[in-house]
Amino acid sequence: MTARTVLKNEWRLLMADRPLKIALGLFVVLLGYALTNGVVWLRFQERTVEATTSGNVERAAALQQELEAIEAGGQPSSPFADPRSPRVLGGPSGSHTAVLAPGPLTALAIGQSDLLPYYYDVNIYTNEASFQQNGEIENPLNLMVGRFDLAFAVVYLLPLLVLALSFNVLSEEREQGTLALTLSQPVSARSVVTMKLAFRALVVAGIVLGVSLLGALATGGFGSPGRILLWSVTVVAYSLFWFALAAWVNALGRSSAWNATVLVGAWLVLVVVLPAAINAAAGLLHPLPSRVEMVTAQREASNDAVNRRSELLARYLEDHPEMAEGVVADEPGLGALSWAATDAVNGRLEEVAAEHDARRTEQTALVRRYRFLSPALLAQEALLDAAGTGDARFADFQSQVREFAEQWREFFVPAIMADEQMNAGVLADVPTFSLADGDSADLARRATAPLAVLAGLLALIGAAAGVGLGRVRGAD
Amino acid sequence: MIHRIVRKEFTDMIRDGRFRWSAILVGSLLLVSLAHGWVQARKASQEHAAAQATAREHWETQGEKNPHSAAHYGVYAFKPRLALSFVDEGVDPFTGTSVWLEAHRQNDFLMRPAQDSTAAQRIGALTAAQVLQHLVPLLIILLTFGAFASERERGTLRQLVATGVGWRELALGKALGASGALALLLVPAAVAGAAALVVANPGPTASPLARGAVLAGAYLAYFVVFLALSLAVSARAKSSRTALVFLLAVWVVNGLVAPRVAVDLSKRVYPTPSAFEFARTVEREMADGVEDIAPPDRDESTQRLLAEYGAERVEDLPINAVGVYLQESEEFSNRIFDRNYGALWDAFRRQGILQEALAAAAPSIAVRTLSMGLAGTDVEQHRHFAEAAETYRRDLMRQMNGDMTENSLTGDFSYAAGAELWESVPPLEYEAPPLGWVLGNRILSLAVLGAWLAGAVLLASTQVRRAEVA
Numbered sequence: 001m002t003a004r005t006v007l008k009n010e011w012r013l014l015m016a017d018r019p020l021k022i023a024l025g026l027f028v029v030l031l032g033y034a035l036t037n038g039v040v041w042l043r044f045q046e047r048t049v050e051a052t053t054s055g056n057v058e059r060a061a062a063l064q065q066e067l068e069a070i071e072a073g074g075q076p077s078s079p080f081a082d083p084r085s086p087r088v089l090g091g092p093s094g095s096h097t098a099v100l101a102p103g104p105l106t107a108l109a110i111g112q113s114d115l116l117p118y119y120y121d122v123n124i125y126t127n128e129a130s131f132q133q134n135g136e137i138e139n140p141l142n143l144m145v146g147r148f149d150l151a152f153a154v155v156y157l158l159p160l161l162v163l164a165l166s167f168n169v170l171s172e173e174r175e176q177g178t179l180a181l182t183l184s185q186p187v188s189a190r191s192v193v194t195m196k197l198a199f200r201a202l203v204v205a206g207i208v209l210g211v212s213l214l215g216a217l218a219t220g221g222f223g224s225p226g227r228i229l230l231w232s233v234t235v236v237a238y239s240l241f242w243f244a245l246a247a248w249v250n251a252l253g254r255s256s257a258w259n260a261t262v263l264v265g266a267w268l269v270l271v272v273v274l275p276a277a278i279n280a281a282a283g284l285l286h287p288l289p290s291r292v293e294m295v296t297a298q299r300e301a302s303n304d305a306v307n308r309r310s311e312l313l314a315r316y317l318e319d320h321p322e323m324a325e326g327v328v329a330d331e332p333g334l335g336a337l338s339w340a341a342t343d344a345v346n347g348r349l350e351e352v353a354a355e356h357d358a359r360r361t362e363q364t365a366l367v368r369r370y371r372f373l374s375p376a377l378l379a380q381e382a383l384l385d386a387a388g389t390g391d392a393r394f395a396d397f398q399s400q401v402r403e404f405a406e407q408w409r410e411f412f413v414p415a416i417m418a419d420e421q422m423n424a425g426v427l428a429d430v431p432t433f434s435l436a437d438g439d440s441a442d443l444a445r446r447a448t449a450p451l452a453v454l455a456g457l458l459a460l461i462g463a464a465a466g467v468g469l470g471r472v473r474g475a476d
Numbered sequence: 477m478i479h480r481i482v483r484k485e486f487t488d489m490i491r492d493g494r495f496r497w498s499a500i501l502v503g504s505l506l507l508v509s510l511a512h513g514w515v516q517a518r519k520a521s522q523e524h525a526a527a528q529a530t531a532r533e534h535w536e537t538q539g540e541k542n543p544h545s546a547a548h549y550g551v552y553a554f555k556p557r558l559a560l561s562f563v564d565e566g567v568d569p570f571t572g573t574s575v576w577l578e579a580h581r582q583n584d585f586l587m588r589p590a591q592d593s594t595a596a597q598r599i600g601a602l603t604a605a606q607v608l609q610h611l612v613p614l615l616i617i618l619l620t621f622g623a624f625a626s627e628r629e630r631g632t633l634r635q636l637v638a639t640g641v642g643w644r645e646l647a648l649g650k651a652l653g654a655s656g657a658l659a660l661l662l663v664p665a666a667v668a669g670a671a672a673l674v675v676a677n678p679g680p681t682a683s684p685l686a687r688g689a690v691l692a693g694a695y696l697a698y699f700v701v702f703l704a705l706s707l708a709v710s711a712r713a714k715s716s717r718t719a720l721v722f723l724l725a726v727w728v729v730n731g732l733v734a735p736r737v738a739v740d741l742s743k744r745v746y747p748t749p750s751a752f753e754f755a756r757t758v759e760r761e762m763a764d765g766v767e768d769i770a771p772p773d774r775d776e777s778t779q780r781l782l783a784e785y786g787a788e789r790v791e792d793l794p795i796n797a798v799g800v801y802l803q804e805s806e807e808f809s810n811r812i813f814d815r816n817y818g819a820l821w822d823a824f825r826r827q828g829i830l831q832e833a834l835a836a837a838a839p840s841i842a843v844r845t846l847s848m849g850l851a852g853t854d855v856e857q858h859r860h861f862a863e864a865a866e867t868y869r870r871d872l873m874r875q876m877n878g879d880m881t882e883n884s885l886t887g888d889f890s891y892a893a894g895a896e897l898w899e900s901v902p903p904l905e906y907e908a909p910p911l912g913w914v915l916g917n918r919i920l921s922l923a924v925l926g927a928w929l930a931g932a933v934l935l936a937s938t939q940v941r942r943a944e945v946a
Binding site for chain 2: 033288
């Protein structure tokens with residue numbers, strides 16, 4: 001009996017099994033729906049990214065035009081929004097939007113991209129408080145429930161399909177009395193089960209990877225082959241884990257009904273209960289520092305700084321320059337004085353934020369260790385990372401924006417302190433944000449741990465199944 | 477006869493190792509999640525109360541300054557945790573916890589706790605609500621999928637029927653037996669929950685105990701739906717295995733697939749703008765006005781005041797014309813905010829209603845909606861607080877601008893008000909909506925859950941009667 005015979009017969013059996021065909025068909029429909037959801041979301045983000053980019057261009061062009069008009073002897077549109085002033089040119093009206101392009105495989109996994117901010121308006125007033133903003137506008141109810149994307153289908157539903165296909169791979173033969181017959185041929189139970197499961201794995205992985213590649217093809221994700229590879233490896237490793245588990249349970253030689261109960265129980269524990277329990281334990285053992293306390297600390301930081309400034313008038317005029325009727329707008333040194341206060345606030349905010357972030361990083365690192373307990377969490381992490389919608393990419397983006405804001409200040413603040421005016425010539429030199437997306441080495445480094453553990457689990461259970469199947473005899 | 481059936485079923489179940497272990501697992505998860513939720517809610521509640529008090533102190537001790545500078549300084553509002561939020565944290569991790577109430581702007585709620593967590597924490601939070609909505613139904617299925625099917629397989633169903641017991645009695649007996657076993661698990665949890673509610677700082681919830689009682693009723697109805705469905709399937713299934721597979725499929729669709737499918741569907745039917753687009757729209761409308769909402773004209777406002785007071789120059793006015801203008805701008809921007817935020821909240825509401833309607837395919841959506849509503853952690857109650865905070869902001873701005881108008885002259889920047897004015901502003905005191913308001917918002921979910929209850933019980937009573945003995 002060759003592999004070809006087994007595969008051919010398995011195909012016939014599959015085609016004859018109506019409920020199984022219905023389940024497979026339903027799975028394909030759900031995957032299709034998941035993919036279209038991802039594509040709709042990706043297009044939505046792409047439109048926003050485009051709008052921010054053209055906004056940057058339009059703002060710069062308008063400032064350029066006004067500066068050139070002033071140099072040709074014109075008047076600024078308002079004496080308080082004179083673009084020659086570095087506080088205006090580098091301030092909110094001249095700000096540059098730093099944006100994170102959607103992850104290359106966002107259509108496959110929406111991940112954190114509906115929760116975390118993917119663009120920031122950067123200007124000289126950008127400080128730690130600017131990073132405390134919401135991401136995309138989203139109904140909190142939708143955030144709570146989560147989206148129906150391919151990553152969800154892979155993590156939750158794929159194991160169920162795998163188990164439906166393989167819970168009785170050996171027990172059924174025994175129950176039908178065909179096991180003895182099969183094993184009377186020169187084959188071992190191990191090789192029969194392996195071939196049967198290999199066929200099923202081909203079907204499942206073929207469907208999931210087919211839909212994934214279709215999604216990548218439709219959204220230009222082929223630009224990042226490393227990510228597609230990581231995605232595919234994760235999908236295959238995760239489904240093989242479940243096939244191996246089914247093989248192991250089958251090797252125990254119990255009835256199909258018993259296998260089904262145990263495997264569904266395992267799915268429940270590994271996919272549903274364990275992640276929830278891990279999250280609860282993590283929240284209990286390593287609570288995140290409260291943001292509420294941070295608001296108060298920030299407020300006190302800025303109070304101190306503002307109170308140190310004697311000129312409340314300056315503060316008032318800063319808020320409402322148009323109310324000053326031109327009386328004191330040109331008061332020398334006002335800009336430098338005001339910047340000194342802003343700078344003091346920023347310094348205190350950074351201290352408060354740094355303390356908070358340090359505690360948060362520490363807690364998150366502790367929490368992340370627990371993910372090794374659940375293959376579902378490992379798969380989720382690797383899938384989101386591959387898609388570019390995981391936590392790491394957003395954190396990286398935020399730190400790049402921090403650096404960019406620093407560059408921006410370095411460009412404008414010296415002129416503010418020196419009370420200098422700027423001209424159209426400087427616009428070409430104003431810093432612009434360009435994302436340095438982590439290279440594939442970074443991605444590979446991050447993916448190593450979850451994939452290694454997943455592979456380890458697979459090897460362990462596969463070995464147990466192999467040993468168990470080696471003991472199976474035709475007549476028992 | 478019926479009490480014998482009940483006793484037999486009950487004894488069977490509590491002697492069954494599978495039930496014992498799964499009940500212990502679910503029961504302890506339920507108690508742990510209740511305790512965890514309670515500790516978290518209490519901590520958050522204390523933090524928020526403390527932060528709110530500090531915010532008030534900051535406001536009162538901000539020192540002497542122009543009232544409009546004080547308006548810019550503003551206050552922070554912190555969303556209070558309601559008493560029942562320990563059972564169901566609902567959307568709270570995904571809504572901001574605090575909002576800055578300042579001049580000219582309606583700000584968003586910032587600091588969503590979920591933004592600080594990791595992606596892993598989005599695929600399963602262990603709250604009492606999650607256990608009740610997902611794990612208890614599973615336990616019910618495991619308890620009852622074999623109620624008729626296994627007896628049929630063992631051949632004992634024929635004997636039972638031969639004793640002359642009616643199908644209705646038999647079904648009721650089995651249902652009550654399973655309920656008794658479940659009660660061993662749920663009653664202590666309910667008692668612990670009620671005790672926690674009494675001990676807890678009640679927060680600004682109107683009638684927490686009444687809310688708790690309705691909450692318990694909603695979950696009870698949800699459990700009966702599963703119990704009845706499971707009995708009906710068990711009565712008609714070819715084998716206990718078929719019954720189990722079918723019920724598990726129902727469970728997966730109900731708890732995992734349908735809620736997410738509904739989210740994406742509701743987003744497609746009622747799309748929301750991007751944050752970027754929203755901000756730009758508000759900015760544009762604030763600058764140019766929109767439709768019949770026109771930005772206030774400073775010259776016109778000054779001319780009107782001059783005519784009203786019979787003055788020649790603004791310096792001669794007995795009031796501060798700038799204060800009047802600032803308040804006019806405030807009224808204008810309020811209309812812009814109402815227009816834009818109103819549309820956004822309405823889109824959220826429509827998405828929510830569509831999802832509630834889709835509970836016709838999955839009762840978990842109905843019970844989830846009711847649970848969050850009663851716990852005070854749904855989107856509607858977030859909006860209720862957001863609107864209370866915004867109303868407070870508008871009153872605050874009116875008082876500040878009014879004081880500036882009355883007590884200083886146009887062009888006078890030296891006027892400074894002090895603690896007396898700051899203290900005259902009442903603190904933000906939020907009152908959560910009453911139970912009737914919550915239920916009024918949730919009529920659809922009540923109706924759908926009711927329909928599921930009636931449908932499932934009807935199905936059970938008709939299917940059990942048609943069950944085959946062998």
